[in-house]
Amino acid sequence: MVKHTDPDMTLLKMPSLKAVKSFVAAAKYQSFTRAAEALCVTQAAISRQIRELETYLGVALFKRVGRAVELTEAGAIFFDAAQMSFVNISQAAERIRSRNAGKRMLTLCCSHAFSALWLSARLPALFSQNPDIDLNLITTQNFLSMEPGVRPDIYITKMAKIQDGYRSYPLFHDVIYPVCTPAYQEAHPELATLKGLRDGGLLNLSPYGRSQVAEHVDWGVWLAYHNIDIGERAHDSPHVLNANDYNLVVSMALNDQGVALGWNHLVTALIEQGRLVRPMAEEMVLTESLHYLTIREDREADDACCRVRDWLLGQFDGYPFPAATQLHR
Incomplete structure (x- = not known):
């Protein structure tokens, strides 16, 4: 008899990590263009990912200021959490990679x-x-x-x-x-x-x-x-x-x-x-x-x-x- 695992609601409710990565880059550089350059994708791809994330969250994350973009209040809250999470993931991955490389x-x-x-x-x-x-x-x-x-x-x-x-x-x-x-x-x-x-x-x-x-x-x-x-x-x-x-x-x-x-x-x-x-x-x-x-x-x-x-x-x-x-x- 196969034992079924209950759905993990935390993971199911998570937004797309690809969209979150685009959001963090745009917030960091205050520019969709520079975010696209940093991630080696097109500006259209960054805009699409952020629209997807804003639709998921039901709130605007950026406001335009001239040619730049700034975080809204909701965007600032989400950026703090997302940035910390990515830093933790990056550092853990680097530790594992360095150990595997013998360093x-x-x-x-x-x-x-x-x-x-x-x-x-x-x-x-x-x-x-x-x-x-x-x-x-x-x-x-x-x-x-x-x-x-x-x-x-x-x-x-x-x-x-x-x-x-x-x-x-x-x-x-x-x-x-x-x-x-x-x-x-x-x-x-x-x-x-x-x-x-x-x-x-x-x-x-x-x-x-x-x-x-x-x-x-x-x-x-x-x-x-x-x-x-x-x-x-x-x-x-x-x-x-x-x-x-x-x-x-x-x-x-x-x-x-x-x-x-x-x-x-x-x-x-x-x-x-x-x-x-x-x-x-x-x-x-x-x-x-x-x-x-x-x-x-x-x-x-x-x-x-x-x-x-x-x-x-x-x-x-x-x-x-x-x-x-x-x-x-």
């Missing part, structure tokens, strides 16, 4: 500057020592607002506690000092004094649009720490350029366009290579705050994750903090 995929989250100026040059060594590990790198300025469904295995950040379920290892204090190219230093001998530095061409890191998690240090703060008022700059002083992108600030310093503040862990390699120099010995040490390596507690029994954690901790030996392996909850 373990780990997600590391850090700032743009840390990724470009510290991590990128060290990745070949990490992969050489751990050939069975692949890395999914996420860069952000705001560690408190990750996309729905994204839960990195490891963070490098200035936050002692990001969220529940993570354990933090303190790494080092910030040490901040002026840097410029050897050519720029030679052309501007006045940089040997604090007042001469104040009146020189300054490349400044501004806080606008950046994460407000950590304290902000710019030229005004750094000079005040050394009892120099930036407001007393001479009227005929060169430019002060403000940018909220630290990679851009360093790039301009490397192109002889002024003096930047160098965060020790980000500019040490450039100094060792002779591309940047310290025009004076003065520095600022932020002893009240630390950088942290933060790892998911449910990954601390995972061999691959522990190896990446230990490798990263080892890279910070000798940095200005005495006990990098001490735990902090």
Whole structure:
């Protein structure tokens, strides 16, 4: 006798996943045309799938604003759930695929500057020592607002506690000092004094649009720490350029366009290579705050994750903090 299975009403009531995928792409790009390009289909196919979904739900999901489209209130509610579901499915599929391929995929989250100026040059060594590990790198300025469904295995950040379920290892204090190219230093001998530095061409890191998690240090703060008022700059002083992108600030310093503040862990390699120099010995040490390596507690029994954690901790030996392996909850 054949035993019949009752219909699964949850699955039967689900809208077409193909239609939901088209909806998520259109919502993400705010354009049916760009969604079609991203999914390698025609715009007509995207429009048809979204009409099918709107008919199924009985509500409009988009409203037109010029050439773009915006989510309606109902569309925003559905997008949050659909986006999270697709991220979860994608991550699970990637984990399975990587295991089948004999490799373990780990997600590391850090700032743009840390990724470009510290991590990128060290990745070949990490992969050489751990050939069975692949890395999914996420860069952000705001560690408190990750996309729905994204839960990195490891963070490098200035936050002692990001969220529940993570354990933090303190790494080092910030040490901040002026840097410029050897050519720029030679052309501007006045940089040997604090007042001469104040009146020189300054490349400044501004806080606008950046994460407000950590304290902000710019030229005004750094000079005040050394009892120099930036407001007393001479009227005929060169430019002060403000940018909220630290990679851009360093790039301009490397192109002889002024003096930047160098965060020790980000500019040490450039100094060792002779591309940047310290025009004076003065520095600022932020002893009240630390950088942290933060790892998911449910990954601390995972061999691959522990190896990446230990490798990263080892890279910070000798940095200005005495006990990098001490735990902090």
